[in-house]
Every structure is written in structure tokens, then in C-alpha cells.
Amino acid sequence: MISMNAKKVAVIMGSDSDWPILKPAVELLKQFGIESEVTVASAHRTPAKVRTFVESAPEKAVAAFIIGAGAAAHLAGVVASYTTLPVIGVPINATSLNGMDALLSTVQMPSGIPVATMAINGAKNAAIFAVEMFSIADDDLKKQLADYRAEMVAGVEKKAARVAAQL
Numbered sequence: 515m516i517s518m519n520a521k522k523v524a525v526i527m528g529s530d531s532d533w534p535i536l537k538p539a540v541e542l543l544k545q546f547g548i549e550s551e552v553t554v555a556s557a558h559r560t561p562a563k564v565r566t567f568v569e570s571a572p573e574k575a576v577a578a579f580i581i582g583a584g585a586a587a588h589l590a591g592v593v594a595s596y597t598t599l600p601v602i603g604v605p606i607n608a609t610s611l612n613g614m615d616a617l618l619s620t621v622q623m624p625s626g627i628p629v630a631t632m633a634i635n636g637a638k639n640a641a642i643f644a645v646e647m648f649s650i651a652d653d654d655l656k657k658q659l660a661d662y663r664a665e666m667v668a669g670v671e672k673k674a675a676r677v678a679a680q681l
Contacts, residue, residue: 520575520576520577521547521548521549521577521648521652521655522548522549522550522551522574522575522576522577523543523548523549523550523551523576523577523578523579523580523641523644524550524551524552524553524567524568524571524574524576524578524579524580525539525540525550525551525552525553525579525580525581525582526552526553526554526555526564526567526579526580526581526582526589526593527552527553527554527555527581527582527583527589528554528555528556528557528582528583528584528587528589528606529554529556529583529584529608530554531608532554532582532583532584532606532608535582535604535606535635535637536552536580536582536604536637537637538637538638538641539580539604539637539638539640539641540552540641542638542641542642542645543641543644543645546641546645546655546658546659546662547655547658548644548645548648551574551576553567555567555589556589557583557588557589557591557592558586558588561592564589564592564593564596565596568593568596568597569596569597571597571599572599576599577599577600577648578599578600578601578602578644578647578648579593579597579599579600579601579602580602580604580637580640580641580644581593581601581602581603581604581629582603582604582605582606582637583603583604583605583606583616583620584605584606584607584608584609584613584615584616585608585609585615585616586615586616586619587603587605587606587615587616587617587619587620588619590602590603590604590620590629590631591603591619591620591623591627591629594623594627594628594629595627600630600644600647601628601629601630602629602630602631602632602640602643602644603620603621603629603630603631603632603640604620604632604635604636604637604640605617605619605620605621605631605632605633605634605635605636606634606635607634607635612634613634613635614634616634617631617633617634630643642659642662645658645659646659
């Protein structure tokens, strides 16, 4: 049983080459004070490892998954088949199809086994989505999210002012 206070995200990538895409998500989770556990496991090459990792996640207080994979990108769907915890898929641009293959593999899940799917290489949004889920029951996280958004607004306004000064 997972505590309502659990705020740990398991991050699984299909290959170590996916790490540069997923690292910003782990860093963003850390910025919000959310612990992560990161591993490499393949839906096709190490299916037993995937299953064991996912099935043991509740014992480690994992409350959600962020899954990154390219090409066939079956990893998020396989993870979702082993858990009722939220699974957030990050399709990765890893082939000549520019990530469209991974996007379609990740988003096109059968009824009853959902995967929340982010944009191609959208790992930062996956982390924000996890923070948003956790903030439902955490006022401190709600405040941190509001501050994060306010910083984004300030950044855009600063850029707008720079452009306007050049006119």
C-alpha cells in the first residue's frame, strides 16, 4: 500500500542512450523535492527485469512512473500492464521517423491500460505532470508549481521587453 504522502517517481528508459532526454525530468523532480529511482530496462531484451522492477515499486514508495523509449517504444505499455500506478510515457526520437513511431506506440494503448503520453522528447513535461498529480494532495507543491509558472511568465516578459527594445 502506498501512502498518500508518497512522492517518488520511478524513471525507466529502454537504453542508456535515452538518458540525455530523461535527465532533465529527474533534475526537475529533484527541484520540486521529489525523489526518483532511475534504471535502464528493455521491454524486449530484459522483460523479467521490467516486471520485477515495476511489481516491486510499491514496496519502495513509488507513486508514478516516467517511461522513455524510442523506436517501437513498447516499454511504457508493458510497464502499464504490470501496475495500476500512473504511467507517463515519453516517446523518444531515436529513428529515421523522428520519434513518430515511438509517439504512436506510446499513445495507442488498449482501453483499460492507459499511458499518459507526452510530446516526443517531452521529459520535462512528464516531470511537471507528475508534480501536478502529487500537488493534488500537497499544498506546498501547489505553491511551488505556481512559483515555477510565475518564473516562466517573468522569463517570457523579459524576452518580450528585449524584442520591443530593438524595434
